[in-house]
Amino acid sequence: MQVAKDTVVTLEYRVTDSDGELIDEGKEPLIYLHGGYDGIFPRIEEELQGKEVGGVFDIKLQPEDAFGDYDAELVKIEDRNLFPDNIEVGLQFERATEGGDDDGELYTITDIADDKVVVDGNHPLAGMSLVFSCTIVAVRAASQDEIGHGHVHGDAGHHH
Secondary structure, eight states, X not given: OBXXXXXXXXXXXXXXXXXXXXXXXXXXXXXXXXXXSSSSOHHHHHHHTTOBTTOEEEEEEOGGGTTOOOOGGGEEEEEGGGSOTTOOTTOEEEEOOTTXXXXXXXXXXXXXXXXXXXXXXXXXXXXXXEEEEEEEEEEEEOOHHHHHHTSOBSSSSBOO
């Protein structure tokens, strides 16, 4: 079966940066619903469209095709007294957005000095080119439930 809209695709993968440094060794296969459901980067979907089980691909994603460009405006310096005592560099937290009707933005604490805390709202991989090396290990037709919900169900997928 070929990768096409409304198929469930299972990929073995690993991700490196443009220098070949390992970012994600892909210990668990990636299973997603193909066809514009936002389960994987659109550029990878384009590359896999029409391919079959056993296909092996290296797909280089520029920052705009992956986690976006680095935005210096998302780095903020906050007063230390706004945070609990037990914070440390690397800690992530969600900050509510205006309107509060969706998920907040994720920030990472990147520095703590005296009475100030530096927080960064960029994804840790923002600004990086990434190389996805993947092998298609399975393709199956999606169920009507999966198509209706826009994501994979079952053993490795989403459960309701």
